[in-house]
Amino acid sequence: MTKGSKPQAPSEFTKRVLQLVSRIPVGQVATYGDLAEKAGRPGAARAVGRLMATGSRRGLPYHRVVAASGRLGGYGGSEALKAGLLAAEGLTVRRGRILDFGRCRWRGQS
DNA sequence: GTGTTGACGCCTA
DNA sequence: ATAGGCGCCAACA
Numbered sequence: 001m002t003k004g005s006k007p008q009a010p011s012e013f014t015k016r017v018l019q020l021v022s023r024i025p026v027g028q029v030a031t032y033g034d035l036a037e038k039a040g041r042p043g044a045a046r047a048v049g050r051l052m053a054t055g056s057r058r059g060l061p062y063h064r065v066v067a068a069s070g071r072l073g074g075y076g077g078s079e080a081l082k083a084g085l086l087a088a089e090g091l092t093v094r095r096g097r098i099l100d101f102g103r104c105r106w107r108g109q110s
Numbered sequence: 111g112t113g114t115t116g117a118c119g120c121c122t123a
Numbered sequence: 124a125t126a127g128g129c130g131c132c133a134a135c136a
Binding site for chain 2: 031032033036043044045046047048049050051052053054062065066067068069071072073074075076079082
């Protein structure tokens, strides 16, 4: 089969971000900017957020991806749900903010 | 090819 | 602390 048609070939950046998200261990969280940087596009936090919103891949712990400064960000319209999921992971969320954020922030391989 | 949007990030007032 | 603006990149109309 030739490549006659190109069915939404995912960019390296997209695959990279999704891969990183799937690598986030339980009890830890990563920020959009962090994922973008690890994916090879520092500053592309928006692109990362868009990937979550559109959800090219399912089954990934998108709820472990939060905004910077310890803010949750959003979750399809129910950030409370995101907070609940994070709390269930062992984190502590207070008024839409992750307390031990600097403690549970996933650093990949530090 | 252009314009707009989006689960962001950081700065300044 | 709150508000507003600019910049970044990728997908969609």
